[in-house]
Amino acid sequence: AQSVTQPDIHITVSEGASLELRCNYSYGATPYLFWYVQSPGQGLQLLLKYFSGDTLVQGIKGFEAEFKRSQSSFNLRKPSVHWSDAAEYFCAVGSNTGKLIFGQGTTLQVKP
Amino acid sequence: EAGVAQSPRYKIIEKRQSVAFWCNPISGHATLYWYQQILGQGPKLLIQFQNNGVVDDSQLPKDRFSAERLKGVDSTLKIQPAKLEDSAVYLCASSLGPDRGETQYFGPGTRLLVL
Numbered sequence: 001a002q003s004v005t006q007p008d009i010h011i012t013v014s015e016g017a018s019l020e021l022r023c024n025y026s027y028g029a030t031p032y033l034f035w036y037v038q039s040p041g042q043g044l045q046l047l048l049k050y051f052s053g054d055t056l057v058q059g060i061k062g063f064e065a066e067f068k069r070s071q072s073s074f075n076l077r078k079p080s081v082h083w084s085d086a087a088e089y090f091c092a093v094g095s096n097t098g099k100l101i102f103g104q105g106t107t108l109q110v111k112p
Numbered sequence: 113e114a115g116v117a118q119s120p121r122y123k124i125i126e127k128r129q130s131v132a133f134w135c136n137p138i139s140g141h142a143t144l145y146w147y148q149q150i151l152g153q154g155p156k157l158l159i160q161f162q163n164n165g166v167v168d169d170s171q172l173p174k175d176r177f178s179a180e181r182l183k184g185v186d187s188t189l190k191i192q193p194a195k196l197e198d199s200a201v202y203l204c205a206s207s208l209g210p211d212r213g214e215t216q217y218f219g220p221g222t223r224l225l226v227l
Contacts, residue, residue, distance in 0.1 A: 004154075032212045032213045036218075041220070042220055042221075043116070043203060043205075043218035043219050043220045043221055044155070044203070044205075044218040045218070046215055046216075046217075049213070049215065051212075051213040090154050090155070092154070094212035094213060094214075095212060096212060097160065097167055097168050097210060097212075098143060098160065098167070098207065098209070098210035098211060098212050098214060099145065099157040099160055099168060100145075100147075100155070100157070100216060102154030102155050102156070103154050104152070104153050104154050105152075105153070105154050
């Protein structure tokens, strides 16, 4: 069965510190993977996506993610977190019909 | 380019009442999705349209939920009668097509509270 697991429900980091959000997926074929961010009261915004090629993907707002097939992971990283990055982050895998299967999300809190 | 529009943004109803949500996708997007996001969970697909045809409604509680996409553009999602567990954010998304690598663009959502 296709699924996505985000092991960390809540993460707190200090402003300026580095960030890594974990994502593990289960998918039978080559996965299409996405990271979305959701700010309070808003819809989801795409940060980046992977479906082939270079396993290190660059996204918007200084985020990047690395696809590791051997670990079934697609972790999101940012070298220096800003207060405006506080939000909820969702990892998702694209199914054959196009629908997205989301993880439960990780809430990021940024300390000043 | 205008994004995905949804209305209303907020709705409070009592259980057993009915409610309808409206979505206007990005112009030219053939595929439209309705997701339900319960507090503390990731969004889950309710129904997917390709133009005005249904691609996937396997997770739609058909005894109380219905959706349509007349003329392959706007869509409405209806709940009748509502239950307490329907309290959630209902997100509409659209994409150019149904390919699994296609980017989906999300609207701001409708937050429903059922009392």
